[in-house]
Amino acid sequence: MKLPLIAKAFALELGFYLLLKLGMPLITSPLPSSVIFMYMTLVTISILLYVSIFEDDFGNFYIPIVDFIRGDDNESGLRKLSRIAVFILIPLFFGFRSYQSVLPNFNPPFPQRVIHPAPPGSAAGFTNPFGDDEANHEQYIEEGREVFYKNCVFCHGDKLDGKGFFAHALNVKPANFADATTISMLMESFVFWRIKTGGIGLPEESTPWDSAMPRWELILSEEERWKVIMFLYDYTGWKPRTWELEGDE
């Protein structure tokens, strides 16, 4: 049996919704609802465009609906009942939406945080003084490990996943170095700048007042800061982003 066009359209619509809502989280992180809304609008428009261009089908598409809305004198009881239900539910739905929109909004002002802002000019041009010293590489990483476990582990966690012992108390969560969105996509000099000046050194679009990330230039020496960076990359297996790599892409 051939499915009625309207059922197909509905199935398509639902299929896309489920794909975005449930399927995407399996591949990447869950999509924000505003993005889903955007995609669904596109899907809806495309479906309507498709059926309206193939005129023949367009009739098949809306006639069942029109029939349903209009009703018939000798229609079955069930059909009548569902029609009444739909007629009652739609106004209620709009009523509810308008209630939601006029209800005073008690969501505190949480600004969107820019996680990786453009660093100030003073942040450029840091280079790792130990970078080329292959002979002592292991030694530096060992020393960096010590710095990490004495200073960073409480927030960034033993597994460098941002789930340290104290992390649950914070609003802006510590960075997860194991994830592909932090140090793996940053240049060493950027990471160095972040560690040097900490949360308080961020520009305003990154809400510096909410970040617990310490300003390590007050506590650690420059050498310790470079060593801990070497440890972060060694432990997670990431490589810092470099100019050469960018050129390749």
Next chain:
Amino acid sequence: MIIRAGNQGLGNLKVMSKLFIKNDIQSLFLLVFLFTILGGQPYLFADEEHEEVKTTAQPDSETLPNDDLAAGEMIYKKRCISCHGDEGDGDGPAADRFQPKPRSFKKAEFKYRTTPRNSLPTDDDLFRVISNGLPGTGMPDWADVLTKKQRRQVIKYIKTFSDKWEKQADRASALKIGEPVPTSEESIERGKKKFTALGCTLCHGAEGRGDGPTSLVLRNHRGDSVYPRNLNKNWLFRGGGEAKDIYTRINTGINGTPMPSFADKLNNEESWDVANYVRSLSPTPNPERGSLIKPLSIEEGIPTDPEDPLWDQAPSSWFPMMGQISFEERLFTPTVTDITVKSLYNDKEIGFKLIWDDRSSSKASKPSAKKKIYTDQVAIQFPEKLQPGGVKKPYFIMGDEKLGVNLWNWQSDGNQVFETTANGILNGEVKKSESNVKGSGRFKNGQYQVVMKRSLQTSDKEKDIQFEIGSFYPIAFFAMDGTNGEVASKRSITPWYFVLMEPETPKSVYILPPVVIIFVFGVEFVLVKLLKKNKKASSSS
């Protein structure tokens, strides 16, 4: 009414649109209708909780040797060595910054076992600890980065640090848990009696907050001080917070610490009674982190007595706390793990009641004392001023050079309230000469209850936040346990949260929705009428 398809080229577009307009206003309705329903649905199902960053800790993928012991050694050296040390003696670089310190595998004193006190754990016990971690300590859970096999391999390796494992080859077997006694008022009542009779209160305190008379002098086998657990927070129990776990603990004790085993003093039923009682001390479900404090509006004056029953009506918000480790001097081992906040307001004043646990109420020691003890303290932090737009704030740890904060402080020594301002923790606090904040505190059975209140508006518009109904005010909290050496920058902290005195719901909320409903219904009515007319017309023609 079916529109016949001609060729589908653009030439037909004109005809098409004509037909479309002439016959089928319905389809227009239809489009709009479909669009709103389908397009609007994500809003209906939108999840409001903010989307957490996905954490993908990478499992160990590097090729490990086939030999279990060699593999275990490699895992240990990558994952465990920084805390448990090269030699397994619990003296890694970070050891001093954890309380309790990482376990020494050399001494082989394992705490969370199913085996009798003073015996070695089973492999399954170790497996459980390594997989789940020990809540409230530095010991993390490893289930997401180490496979089951890898966890078994590392267990094999940590056993090489002590010869006890060989010597006690015929080790004790796991505890058998008898027929459960489901929790009930009677069981809890019996358990409570036993709790006192067995002397649990000597260490754990009358209400179980870990504040018994011996609580500050207990030491573990290394000579470090060890606090009896606060039994009112079962989410911080290392060996699990449910009655079954508590049953196991009291029948096996905690090796290397004063926590005894009661196996020879309790039968199965009594063990369950005590376990049910201990479980009942913690809230079910466990508290969740608040974000917005909504004070309750009252007619009466705000009581300064924290035990006034009016406070019971105010809703509670719960906030976890962490040690201040962003500026020297840092506090790595805080004792205050969380704080509960209630708030009331009337047309003149706003008041806050703060509740937190502390093992002792301390007075500042004399300057000559050998071990320094400070007064216990708590503080509520506000920005000195709201910034335009309400987004920008002073730095959450006591402000910064540009934007200052105002602190309402209470200290146990002398039950005093005082106000300070600060522009960065390193610049210290400045006591305000004139303070409008009033309050008082009580200490009972290991818990502080403190009230502080102030008039909504004050004359010092520069340094005091001015409260108005309907605005969001950033708010943060600090706590200091003087017995734990906490003073000045060594304090437990929270990030910024918000407080909002809710305005009354505007009338329009009750007017607009009915209007919309009636309107939409009207549209439906017209639509049906139109369609019916249309049909009649087409069938008669």
